[in-house]
Amino acid sequence: MKCNLEVYPLPNDFPKDEVDVHRVIHNDDKYFIRIDFNNSPNYITIDNQKIVFHSEFLASLAKNAEECSVTEIMKEVIYGILYEFGSKRIELHKRIEDLFQRIAEGKITDTSNIISIHSSIITLYSDSSSLYYVVKKLSKFLDKEVEEDCLFAYDRAEILVTRESDLYNIYLTEIQNNLNIIIKKLTSISFIFLPITAIASIYAVSFVNLPSNFMTLNFVYFTIPLVLIGILLTIYLRKIGWL
Missing domain, CATH: 1.20.58 (Methane Monooxygenase Hydroxylase; Chain G, domain 1)
Structure with missing residues (x-):
């Protein structure tokens, strides 16, 4: 209807x-x-x-x-x-x-x-x-x-x-x-710069003697492990996809 x-x-x-x-x-x-x-x-x-x-x-x-x-x-x-x-x-x-x-x-x-x-x-x-x-x-x-x-x-x-x-x-x-995840990545990346930061902080206190410090054997002993750690961290972070 x-x-x-x-x-x-x-x-x-x-x-x-x-x-x-x-x-x-x-x-x-x-x-x-x-x-x-x-x-x-x-x-x-x-x-x-x-x-x-x-x-x-x-x-x-x-x-x-x-x-x-x-x-x-x-x-x-x-x-x-x-x-x-x-x-x-x-x-x-x-x-x-x-x-x-x-x-x-x-x-x-x-x-x-x-x-x-x-x-x-x-x-x-x-x-x-x-x-x-x-x-x-x-x-x-x-x-x-x-x-x-x-x-x-x-x-x-x-x-x-x-x-x-x-x-x-x-x-x-x-x-x-x-x-x-981003914060974790940034934290991990910051570890790479720890060797550089460590070296800079140590030699900053004796800036006047910096050239002579570079020529010592202790400098080599101290620097090489830090550089190796930085390289290994870089390789590891690239392997897990964080770099």
Whole structure:
């Protein structure tokens, strides 16, 4: 059965500011409703058992309603949105799994991907929580099953928020591990310069006698082991890939 679902602009008496805050305003026999999707507001008025749409998107969701009653039309709208939420959750779960894999492989070098998925998850979470609140307020028209289905969508969105937090923590852990490796490499490289530093510090105290010190046998005995240690350290660090 096709219902005549026309879309009208918001009338002057529509309490938009209040609806934006409270999502549902009940005034006499009228219900003024805001439903969010992708962080965009969509408005409906229920007036004396008649639905007036102020959103092309919501009207398109209700076009296949089997009956033209307020309850059936609203259920069609709600389940249409829940379907969109479900599709979005599947997409986000796939993106999270992909990011987990790429982080583990060291292919993520910045937070742009995580910030992008964070924005999508927060939008879905906000829309899901808002829809659940609206459905609870419209219990006069919608049964308990619809409310439970909206609660399910809300809970699943909350799980995504938790997974996204885990994703960010794993990313930070990987960054910390990489920094530790860099620090370890820099520390190892600094050992190469210890012989030079040792020689410089010893001869600095007798700078005036430096030329004559170079000509002594003790200089050779002292310098050669340090040079050999430096060479061996260089070879070892190159072998393990730190140079």
